[in-house]
Amino acid sequence: MNYIFALLVLISIFFGIINNTLNDVIDSIWLGCKKTLDISLYLIGIMAFWLGVLNIAKKSGLLSLFSKIVTPIIDKIFDELPEKSEIQGNIALNFSANFLGLANAATPFGIAAIKKMQDINVDKTSASNSMCMLLAMNTAGFQLIPATIIAILAANGFKNPQVIILPTFIVTFIAFVSSIIFSKVMQKIYKKQQINENIIKQYDNSEVKKIWN
Numbered sequence: 001m002n003y004i005f006a007l008l009v010l011i012s013i014f015f016g017i018i019n020n021t022l023n024d025v026i027d028s029i030w031l032g033c034k035k036t037l038d039i040s041l042y043l044i045g046i047m048a049f050w051l052g053v054l055n056i057a058k059k060s061g062l063l064s065l066f067s068k069i070v071t072p073i074i075d076k077i078f079d080e081l082p083e084k085s086e087i088q089g090n091i092a093l094n095f096s097a098n099f100l101g102l103a104n105a106a107t108p109f110g111i112a113a114i115k116k117m118q119d120i121n122v123d124k125t126s127a128s129n130s131m132c133m134l135l136a137m138n139t140a141g142f143q144l145i146p147a148t149i150i151a152i153l154a155a156n157g158f159k160n161p162q163v164i165i166l167p168t169f170i171v172t173f174i175a176f177v178s179s180i181i182f183s184k185v186m187q188k189i190y191k192k193q194q195i196n197e198n199i200i201k202q203y204d205n206s207e208v209k210k211i212w213n
Helices: 002-018 023-062 062-076 084-099 103-119 128-141 147-154 161-189 197-205
Strands: none
Touching: 002 023, 023 062, 023 084, 023 147, 062 161, 084 128, 103 128, 128 161, 147 161, 161 197
């Protein structure tokens, strides 16, 4: 990507020289840099705020409570996983962060869940149904508050960026449910991924870590 952007800048400068509009090109470059800085500052603020909210929810036990509420649903959706393992905990935290519009905060939880799923796969070269399901759910991006998009709109001078909350909620909810349904349909078509039974026993017999401590 760096090479592509560098090439685009060079092409713009080249055609600016040819068309005698180099000053306009330079002005556009500086304006783009300023706009990037403005957006970054808005994003830093909104991310700091929501990460603080997430941390408060974590320490107050609200995140733990939410995880307990959604865990039965996660058990039903990810029915190939061992029950009450830390995988479900990571999935719950990943879902919680995505739900609040904190995609960057959700990524570490999603990666941790994927790594644990890979541990219980026999065929390391093939993604399991649970991996595909989690990827589809993250791609759908079900959000209550699209914090990142609101920050970008505010940085670009949009007067009422909060108006996108309801449309975003509806669209992402439909996409989220559709991704689950489609993944379940595909699971019926393709052969079920095998799971290492010895590792499952290890999960079931070990004390589940409280990852929100």
